[in-house]
Amino acid sequence: MKFDESKLKDIAKPYFKTARAGDWEHALRVVKWVKELGVGRDDLDLLITAACIHDIGWSGVAPKGKLDLDEVLRLEPEANKNSSKLISKVLNSLKFTDSQIEKVNRLVMAADNHESTKEDEAVIVDADSLSKLCIEHLEQKYKPESFLKVVSLWEKELPIKINTEKGRELFPGLLSELKKKI
Numbered sequence: 001m002k003f004d005e006s007k008l009k010d011i012a013k014p015y016f017k018t019a020r021a022g023d024w025e026h027a028l029r030v031v032k033w034v035k036e037l038g039v040g041r042d043d044l045d046l047l048i049t050a051a052c053i054h055d056i057g058w059s060g061v062a063p064k065g066k067l068d069l070d071e072v073l074r075l076e077p078e079a080n081k082n083s084s085k086l087i088s089k090v091l092n093s094l095k096f097t098d099s100q101i102e103k104v105n106r107l108v109m110a111a112d113n114h115e116s117t118k119e120d121e122a123v124i125v126d127a128d129s130l131s132k133l134c135i136e137h138l139e140q141k142y143k144p145e146s147f148l149k150v151v152s153l154w155e156k157e158l159p160i161k162i163n164t165e166k167g168r169e170l171f172p173g174l175l176s177e178l179k180k181k182i
Contacts, residue, residue: 003045004094005031005052011090012053019058021066022140026131027052030111033127037164043120046100050107050124053090057083057112068146069153080112114161126167129158133174135181147182151175 016024030051038047057079063071084105091101103120110121111128131137132154138147155175162171 003049005048008049008052008090008094011093012056015053015056015059015086015090018060018062019055020062020072020141021064022137023055023058025140026137027055029131029134029137030054030124030127033130034123037127037130037166038123041120041123043103046103047107047120047123047127049091049096050104050111051127053087053104054083054108054111054124054128055079056086056090057081057108059086066141066143068143069149072142076112080109083108083112114157116161116163122163122167126162126164129154129162130167130170130174133171133178135178138178138182151179151182 012027013024016027031048034047034051035044038044041047058075059082061075061079061082067075087105087108088101091104096104107121107124110116110118111124114125114129116122116125138150142150158175159171162168
């Protein structure tokens with residue numbers, strides 16, 4: 001099976017209409033970061049797939065509109081439980097093999113838990129983290145009164161979760177730029 005990123009996006013995008021505000025745009029930023037952090041990897045197609053659908057579990061879980069940080073943290077376990085079922089549905093429709101679906105589920109679980117234990121997981125977790133460090137992410141997904149609280153949480157938690165060399169290089173500058181903008 002030849003990987004068709006465009007077809008994946010066409011099938012996945014409708015699920016994000018009932019997810020959190022900004023989730024689709026965030027997924028596209030994660031894809032961009034996966035392509036940068038995973039350049040030259042043999043499994044880049046599966047990493048791109050996981051990046052594109054890593055927040056699909058929020059479909060049907062989140063209320064309409066932007067959320068504050070407390071709402072996100074409260075709903076996150078339910079969204080994470082919802083992920084595997086929707087990932088399997090999307091990837092089966094694209095004729096992914098069981099082993100490919102299993103790997104994408106593992107990668108998404110790593111992103112959901114914000115923790116990596118393997119090199120491929122580090123790529124997706126770091127891409128997810130780095131993709132958040134822009135003003136667009138905050139404006140699309142969070143209520144303005146949560147911006148400082150969210151960034152403070154990221155400043156404390158993300159540095160210890162970033163495991164790729166490039167991610168560690170880029171994180172401080174991206175965080176600094178974001179803090180200037182809020």
